[in-house]
Amino acid sequence: MPIxxxxxxxxxxxxNLALNLALxxxxxxxxxxxxxxxxxxxxxxxxxxxxxxxxxxxxIAPVFAGTTLDTPTLPPEIHxxxxxxxxxxFIDAGGDDAGATALGGLSPxxxxxxxxxxxxxxxxxxxxxxxxxxxxxLHEIESAARLKATGIVNNSHLGTQTKMEHVLxxxxxxxxxxxxxxxxxxxxxxxxxxxxxxxxxEGFRAVGRLVRFAWE
Amino acid sequence: MKVLMKGNEAxxxxxxxxxxxxxxxxxxxxxxxxxxxxxxxxxxxxxxxLQAESEIAAVNMVLGASAAGVRAMTSSSSPGISxxxxxxxxxxxxxxxxxxxxxxxxxxxxxxxxxxxxxxxQATKATGHGDFQILVFAPSTVQxxxxxxxxxxxxxxxxxxxxxxxxxxxxxxxMEPVELPExxxxxxxxxPWAACGHGDKREHNIINxxxxxxxxxxxxxxxxxxxxxxxxxxxQRAEEYLCDDADVIIVAYGASSRVAxxxxxxxxxxxxxxxxxxxxxxxxxxxxxxxxxxxxAKAFLTVEMSMGQMVDDVRLAIDCRVPVEFFGRTGGMIPTxxxxxxxxxxxx
Numbered sequence: 001m002p003i004x005x006x007x008x009x010x011x012x013x014x015x016n017l018a019l020n021l022a023l024x025x026x027x028x029x030x031x032x033x034x035x036x037x038x039x040x041x042x043x044x045x046x047x048x049x050x051x052x053x054x055x056x057x058x059x060i061a062p063v064f065a066g067t068t069l070d071t072p073t074l075p076p077e078i079h080x081x082x083x084x085x086x087x088x089x090f091i092d093a094g095g096d097d098a099g100a101t102a103l104g105g106l107s108p109x110x111x112x113x114x115x116x117x118x119x120x121x122x123x124x125x126x127x128x129x130x131x132x133x134x135x136x137x138l139h140e141i142e143s144a145a146r147l148k149a150t151g152i153v154n155n156s157h158l159g160t161q162t163k164m165e166h167v168l169x170x171x172x173x174x175x176x177x178x179x180x181x182x183x184x185x186x187x188x189x190x191x192x193x194x195x196x197x198x199x200x201x202e203g204f205r206a207v208g209r210l211v212r213f214a215w216e
Numbered sequence: 217m218k219v220l221m222k223g224n225e226a227x228x229x230x231x232x233x234x235x236x237x238x239x240x241x242x243x244x245x246x247x248x249x250x251x252x253x254x255x256x257x258x259x260x261x262x263x264x265x266l267q268a269e270s271e272i273a274a275v276n277m278v279l280g281a282s283a284a285g286v287r288a289m290t291s292s293s294s295p296g297i298s299x300x301x302x303x304x305x306x307x308x309x310x311x312x313x314x315x316x317x318x319x320x321x322x323x324x325x326x327x328x329x330x331x332x333x334x335x336x337x338q339a340t341k342a343t344g345h346g347d348f349q350i351l352v353f354a355p356s357t358v359q360x361x362x363x364x365x366x367x368x369x370x371x372x373x374x375x376x377x378x379x380x381x382x383x384x385x386x387x388x389x390x391m392e393p394v395e396l397p398e399x400x401x402x403x404x405x406x407x408p409w410a411a412c413g414h415g416d417k418r419e420h421n422i423i424n425x426x427x428x429x430x431x432x433x434x435x436x437x438x439x440x441x442x443x444x445x446x447x448x449x450x451x452q453r454a455e456e457y458l459c460d461d462a463d464v465i466i467v468a469y470g471a472s473s474r475v476a477x478x479x480x481x482x483x484x485x486x487x488x489x490x491x492x493x494x495x496x497x498x499x500x501x502x503x504x505x506x507x508x509x510x511x512x513a514k515a516f517l518t519v520e521m522s523m524g525q526m527v528d529d530v531r532l533a534i535d536c537r538v539p540v541e542f543f544g545r546t547g548g549m550i551p552t553x554x555x556x557x558x559x560x561x562x563x564x
Contacts, residue, residue: 010222011220011391041245041330125219126220126221126225158393159392161393214471214474214475214552215475216478
């Protein structure tokens with residue numbers, strides 16, 4: 001699928017996942033990452049332009065992101081993702097239904113082009129740490145985005161304090177959420193530092209901590 | 217179980233667990249998630265969330281709620297705190313406790329929306345007109361934001377004065393794991409002064425800050441300043457990190473202290489004796505801890521996200537016994553550990 005949309009509760013780790021997916025995909029062809037977060041000016045993909053450009057990933061960011069003219073407007077070049085030969089595209093949506101609203105306008109073209117919409121969940125994220133909360137939020141996001149999710153990515157972690165046991169303990173929550181929403185659990189993530197040199201367990205993908213604090 | 221929370225949300229949940237059921241706010245970046253969080257949570261627990269027509273209205277609602285004896289709070293970011301300053305002064309003049317949260321952004325004027333610490337002077341010296349102080353707490357992690365909210369409410373009630381959590385956009389927006397306390401873990405003090413209905417059983421209580429007789433007003437202000445002396449003696453707080461053998465001690469609070477701590481670790485890896493003294497209360501300023509440290513270190517370096525508003529407080533605290541230098545960035549820029557290390561190495 002050429003277009004992957006990444007949605008979820010704000011703070012569940014969407015941007016870190018999007019950066020990881022884009023960098024990984026860039027090893028085998030042209031990739032564009034669209035930062036569709038026009039709700040919050042902190043910790044969004046646009047802040048990591050240097051990492052992306054360094055790996056040859058194209059970045060489409062909100063118009064005038066990070067300037068005084070930073071307004072909730074979508075960049076016109078966003079439509080280039082539907083052009084032939086656009087390569088692999090990841091869309092990092094803003095958090096919650098508010099952030100997913102920007103997808104609504106793109107929904108006819110996304111439906112026409114075909115898309116994969118992954119719903120990112122995190123067992124340790126306050127207010128979306130139960131299957132019930134995740135299912136309710138998914139419904140709000142799908143309504144705002146006018147798109148249906150196609151799979152779940154279990155991105156359960158506790159920031160820099162994540163240990164292997166946290167990741168494994170969250171599996172039951174992820175499976176229950178998948179069952180409740182009727183969506184397939186595509187995979188779970190594990191931060192590379194929590195692996196301590198071991199290979200990720202079956203059904204897990206290692207992700208780097210790319211969204212960092214200024215002092216790390 | 218630990219949960220991942222954004223600083224702004226953690227402040228809100230901590231306030232609820234400290235028994236606060238009255239939040240009055242007005243949106244402004246980068247604190248809006250706090251108000252948004254309260255708007256979701258308060259109705260579910262029988263509390264009041266009210267988005268007022270302005271910051272000034274919101275702070276005056278806090279004054280009213282506090283006068284009735286309940287725990288009340290408001291939150292804003294820098295320009296909004298300037299607007300609230302009138303109400304903060306009125307609360308100080310009425311001896312009312314309250315919690316005010318400032319998630320600082322760049323200034324002056326509308327400034328920017330990135331993190332800053334340029335409201336240090338405003339918070340510690342002039343949150344409004346008149347002779348008064350407020351308690352100022354400076355958390356440096358999301359967990360500490362949770363912990364200090366309870367402490368701030370308790371101290372505000374204990375001393376009958378407003379308390380502020382002085383955070384910044386970085387702390388408000390970042391996600392970290394937190395352990396939340398259960399509600400009711402800490403006892404609240406009685407408020408016999410509250411204007412909550414006398415039921416014909418006592419004289420009525422009056423909450424007021426207007427005193428047209430100068431000697432009466434002077435007496436009240438002098439009484440308040442006697443209380444401030446007790447606050448200074450009992451509420452100072454600071455954290456020392458590797459200060460015992462340090463030749464140079466960095467003084468930094470909030471997000472800057474996280475940067476400074478990284479710089480200290482880098483210096484220690486190189487065998488350089490550098491420590492960090494982190495004020496947790498900005499008023500009262502941790503004078504005692506600084507004085508103690510000044511007996512050992514040969515220089516101090518304050519690191520701030522401002523043009524250097526805390527430097528003079530450090531100099532006064534140590535009676536200028538050793539040099540106090542400054543390094544900072546402003547306007548929404550965050551110093552890097554590398555920049556701080558370079559400055560500190562220049563003082564070794």
